[in-house]
Amino acid sequence: MGLGDIPGCGRGAYALRDIPEEHTLFTVPRHIILSPRTSSLPGLLGEEAWKQFNLGKRWAGLILCMMWEEAQGESSKWSGYLADLPSTFDTPMFWTSEDLEELKGTALVEDKVGRDQAESAYREQLMPAALSRPDLFPSEKLLQYYTLERYHVMGSRILSRSFTVQEWEGSEDEDAMAADADTSIGSGMDVDMDANTPEHLEPDEVHEQDGTASDDGSDSGDEEDTAMVPIADMLNARFEHENVKIFYEKRALSMITTKPIKPGEQIVGNSHCALSVYVTNQSFYSQWNTYGDPPNSDLLHVVELLASIVVEAVESSGKAVGDVQERVDWWLDRVDYDIFVIQSDCEVHELITFVILLIMPVPEWEKTQKKGKLPKPRLKQEIVPILNLAIEKRLAQYPTSIPEDEMLLQTPLSENKRKATVVRLGEKYILVAAMAKLRVLESLLQEDALRVSKKRKLDGGAQGNGAKKTKT
Numbered sequence: 001m002g003l004g005d006i007p008g009c010g011r012g013a014y015a016l017r018d019i020p021e022e023h024t025l026f027t028v029p030r031h032i033i034l035s036p037r038t039s040s041l042p043g044l045l046g047e048e049a050w051k052q053f054n055l056g057k058r059w060a061g062l063i064l065c066m067m068w069e070e071a072q073g074e075s076s077k078w079s080g081y082l083a084d085l086p087s088t089f090d091t092p093m094f095w096t097s098e099d100l101e102e103l104k105g106t107a108l109v110e111d112k113v114g115r116d117q118a119e120s121a122y123r124e125q126l127m128p129a130a131l132s133r134p135d136l137f138p139s140e141k142l143l144q145y146y147t148l149e150r151y152h153v154m155g156s157r158i159l160s161r162s163f164t165v166q167e168w169e170g171s172e173d174e175d176a177m178a179a180d181a182d183t184s185i186g187s188g189m190d191v192d193m194d195a196n197t198p199e200h201l202e203p204d205e206v207h208e209q210d211g212t213a214s215d216d217g218s219d220s221g222d223e224e225d226t227a228m229v230p231i232a233d234m235l236n237a238r239f240e241h242e243n244v245k246i247f248y249e250k251r252a253l254s255m256i257t258t259k260p261i262k263p264g265e266q267i268v269g270n271s272h273c274a275l276s277v278y279v280t281n282q283s284f285y286s287q288w289n290t291y292g293d294p295p296n297s298d299l300l301h302v303v304e305l306l307a308s309i310v311v312e313a314v315e316s317s318g319k320a321v322g323d324v325q326e327r328v329d330w331w332l333d334r335v336d337y338d339i340f341v342i343q344s345d346c347e348v349h350e351l352i353t354f355v356i357l358l359i360m361p362v363p364e365w366e367k368t369q370k371k372g373k374l375p376k377p378r379l380k381q382e383i384v385p386i387l388n389l390a391i392e393k394r395l396a397q398y399p400t401s402i403p404e405d406e407m408l409l410q411t412p413l414s415e416n417k418r419k420a421t422v423v424r425l426g427e428k429y430i431l432v433a434a435m436a437k438l439r440v441l442e443s444l445l446q447e448d449a450l451r452v453s454k455k456r457k458l459d460g461g462a463q464g465n466g467a468k469k470t471k472t
Contacts, residue, residue, distance in 0.1 A: 102420035
């Protein structure tokens with residue numbers, strides 16, 4: 001396995017020779033994974049203080065641990081690792097207001113960039129914790145290692161490179177044995193080019209972070225489940241094109257191939273991000289040439305659609321029945337989300353269910369309430385126009401059209417504006433592809449309805465003829 005610059009993808013890993021399926025590329029001992037579970041800072045600060053400053057929530061604790069480990073210099077076992085991580089980012093968190101305006105209409109709106117929320121966590125959690133313990137955070141180091149700028153850098157490192165790692169279970173003796181192993185990054189990392197897949201490993205318990213744009217982890221799970229995994233974080237992610245997956249043991253994580261990899265081929269993991277998340281997390285994007293069909297699948301074909309837009313479409317079509325807000329609240333009580341995703345394959349079962357819920361007659365709605373179950377996502381003719389209208393309303397949120405964006409990409413643009421244009425255009429391609437598929441489905445539904453109607457007429461005619469009396 002080699003590491004280097006890969007055209008269109010930035011830094012990444014690639015195969016140096018043929019690698020077979022189920023081959024262990026490398027193993028990462030858990031004790032060299034950087035997290036609040038492995039850093040000594042939480043223990044030094046104390047459990048009570050850790051809770052007092054809410055450092056166990058979101059990413060605040062992990063960011064503080066990374067800042068503290070960096071401040072320890074060479075005495076930290078992660079010194080070399082942290083020094084090798086990028087310190088400059090061109091993600092929207094660091095964009096100007098003018099560049100952010102280019103993202104208008106996309107899923108990456110200002111609240112997802114999250115600068116204000118992230119800085120609030122810095123002021124209200126991290127700095128009070130640091131100022132409370134000058135013995136751990138000397139004043140001469142505060143202006144060098146604990147600045148707002150370094151906070152954003154660490155947050156961006158987490159956002160683009162972290163993994164969600166399941167907590168390991170084991171006795172204190174077993175954990176002590178792990179801690180006693182060689183802790184240097186160089187010798188602690190076991191790169192085994194000939195190992196076979198251990199049968200006792202369990203797959204898919206470690207996931208690359210694919211959360212939101214805020215670098216305080218505001219929409220992520222517990223911060224203590226988020227960790228920096230050396231070497232593994234060098235791999236790029238590519239939706240449905242992964243050729244490796246992380247498996248875990250009690251005291252180690254192993255990166256294992258899921259299919260053969262040829263020499264020179266990029267080694268990639270899986271991710272589940274919307275288009276805009278890639279610009280936010282990794283600045284990893286590609287140009288799309290045709291509607292809904294990118295030249296490669298570096299980006300997940302997903303666009304977000306707010307439930308409020310769907311409600312508007314239902315009401316505009318005159319199909320809304322009863323108390324719409326009551327039905328929306330009932331939906332939220334059961335699924336707890338008000339954002340739908342539209343993919344280029346137009347598999348929108350949840351969206352169909354939501355529309356059915358809003359337009360069903362009152363007696364049917366009352367039965368649904370009593371059963372406490374969502375209706376099945378059965379697509380009917382009357383639903384298709386509503387879905388199309390919702391997509392049209394979503395397209396209207398962009399300040400530019402598809403032809404305008406395509407023309408823009410043919411002109412010299414700043415890197416940030418080019419990325420924003422690619423995101424806008426990619427989302428529009430998905431929406432247009434979805435509408436095209438809906439037209440096909442609508443045509444099939446109409447043909448089916450016509451076929452049923454003709455059959456009924458023929459059956460009715462046959463029954464009528466059979467009922468005639470014979471004249472004498």
